[in-house]
Amino acid sequence: MATDRIEREIFIKASQNRVWAALTQPEHIARWFGDSAELDLRPGGKMVFGWTEYGSHHAVVERVEPPSFFSYRWGHGAEVVPAAGNSTLVEFTLTPADAGTVLRVVETGFASLNGSDVEKATAVRENTEGWASELGELQQYAEGQAA
Numbered sequence: 001m002a003t004d005r006i007e008r009e010i011f012i013k014a015s016q017n018r019v020w021a022a023l024t025q026p027e028h029i030a031r032w033f034g035d036s037a038e039l040d041l042r043p044g045g046k047m048v049f050g051w052t053e054y055g056s057h058h059a060v061v062e063r064v065e066p067p068s069f070f071s072y073r074w075g076h077g078a079e080v081v082p083a084a085g086n087s088t089l090v091e092f093t094l095t096p097a098d099a100g101t102v103l104r105v106v107e108t109g110f111a112s113l114n115g116s117d118v119e120k121a122t123a124v125r126e127n128t129e130g131w132a133s134e135l136g137e138l139q140q141y142a143e144g145q146a147a
Helices: 016-024 026-032 117-144
Strands: 005-012 036-039 046-051 055-065 069-075 087-097 100-108
Touching: 005 117, 016 026, 016 069, 016 087, 016 100, 016 117, 026 036, 026 117, 046 069, 055 087, 100 117
Parallel strands: none
Antiparallel strands: 005 100, 036 046, 046 055, 055 069, 069 087, 087 100
16 A cells, blocks of 8 residues: 555634634535534534535544644545444644744555545545645635634
């Protein structure tokens, strides 16, 4: 398998608090990541991201350190409850920078997914493409919000 890790970093012309809200408040998440969101923002809290086209994707909050770090483990596939062998870990690090925020996203755990090497490589490719698209939407949303 080529990689077990996806890393992306973007600069968002918005305050760290605004970006934090966009990542951790369901009413904001649903504006850039899927069509609906539920989130219990505490370690062990449950999350659900809903896409009309792709179904509901479940996650469990791992760490919350406002407003600089947030992570969750999410199931690979619709209606999958995260567990060993079927989930990856997503970590967001927010760092204030020149009139904005640097957001770093790291997703790991693809090598430990159940399935063939081809299926694992497909998951990496699909999520790499997905993060490129979704982070662009997050950037546009956070930068466009009223101050």
